[in-house]
Amino acid sequence: MKTLEDAPLIVIDMTSGLHARNKTVHEFYNLVRNDVDWRYYGYCPPQGNIDITRLGAGPEDEYIDGVTVVYARKIQGSVNREVVAFCTNARVYHKPKTDVFLRRTVWFKSEKVDCAYSLESDTLTDLSHYPFKFVIRLSHYGAALLGGQRYFKGQNPEFDAELLAYLASCKEGQDAMEAEAFQRGFTLEGSVPSDAVCEVSASHKTFVTEKGLPYLEAHHLVPGVDAPWNVVLLCPLCRRKLQYGTAQTKAQVLRALYKARQTYLEEAGISLKDLQALY
Numbered sequence: 001m002k003t004l005e006d007a008p009l010i011v012i013d014m015t016s017g018l019h020a021r022n023k024t025v026h027e028f029y030n031l032v033r034n035d036v037d038w039r040y041y042g043y044c045p046p047q048g049n050i051d052i053t054r055l056g057a058g059p060e061d062e063y064i065d066g067v068t069v070v071y072a073r074k075i076q077g078s079v080n081r082e083v084v085a086f087c088t089n090a091r092v093y094h095k096p097k098t099d100v101f102l103r104r105t106v107w108f109k110s111e112k113v114d115c116a117y118s119l120e121s122d123t124l125t126d127l128s129h130y131p132f133k134f135v136i137r138l139s140h141y142g143a144a145l146l147g148g149q150r151y152f153k154g155q156n157p158e159f160d161a162e163l164l165a166y167l168a169s170c171k172e173g174q175d176a177m178e179a180e181a182f183q184r185g186f187t188l189e190g191s192v193p194s195d196a197v198c199e200v201s202a203s204h205k206t207f208v209t210e211k212g213l214p215y216l217e218a219h220h221l222v223p224g225v226d227a228p229w230n231v232v233l234l235c236p237l238c239r240r241k242l243q244y245g246t247a248q249t250k251a252q253v254l255r256a257l258y259k260a261r262q263t264y265l266e267e268a269g270i271s272l273k274d275l276q277a278l279y
């Protein structure tokens with residue numbers, strides 16, 4: 001695998017503002033694992049095919065592998081963008097593809113349309129809870145930096161250096177976290193012990209993956225803290241409750257998880273109230 005420094009890189013600006021009209025509602029799926037094969041399939045806003053020759057592909061190539069893909073989103077009330085996630089070692093296609101087996105559809109003019117994707121990857125680093133944010137300062141670089149809602153490495157060396165330094169620091173934190181999680185008996189990429197259960201309640205039902213393992217999602221209880229004790233395994237429903245539930249629903253899940261990690265949390269000086277305030 002190429003190092004971050006050497007790999008081709010593309011930034012995708014997911015804020016098109018034309019969602020319903022241009023079927024770009026697919027972008028919603030960019031940051032979510034596909035539940036059929038548990039990989040990430042990303043959509044590129046519809047400004048024509050991705051010119052993958054700018055990523056080092058030949059003019060006849062259908063795709064190129066080993067690309068770093070960075071997802072950015074508009075910051076409310078600002079012209080600037082924020083990096084929300086990135087993939088390393090992704091595949092980028094010249095023309096969007098669809099695959100009916102991925103079972104992702106959107107409604108367009110009262111017709112069901114298969115979601116197209118131009119980017120695919122086994123892993124994704126979600127930075128939405130990462131405490132150190134990277135702001136793409138269009139106020140400094142100009143809106144043309146993200147022209148066509150994409151940026152290719154090499155367009156602006158100053159920006160490249162800034163972004164790569166940030167991604168490297170995220171990657172370091174992530175690698176350390178994965179090494180520690182592995183010692184606990186599972187990896188963040190989803191191989192969990194065959195007897196693992198949702199840490200909110202062992203009674204929560206989930207499904208069994210193709211590998212014969214229970215499907216559980218690793219979640220950082222205290223956002224941004226990279227410690228093995230801070231990783232909890234949750235059933236998909238509990239994970240979503242923490243994201244989209246009401247304050248009351250979140251509090252209920254957090255109470256159970258606080259109990260499960262009480263010794264560590266107390267040692268870290270974090271009360272249940274502190275924890276709840278982070279969600």
Ligand SMILES: [Zn+2]
Pocket residue numbers: 198199200201204234235236237238239
């Ligand atoms: Zn659960």
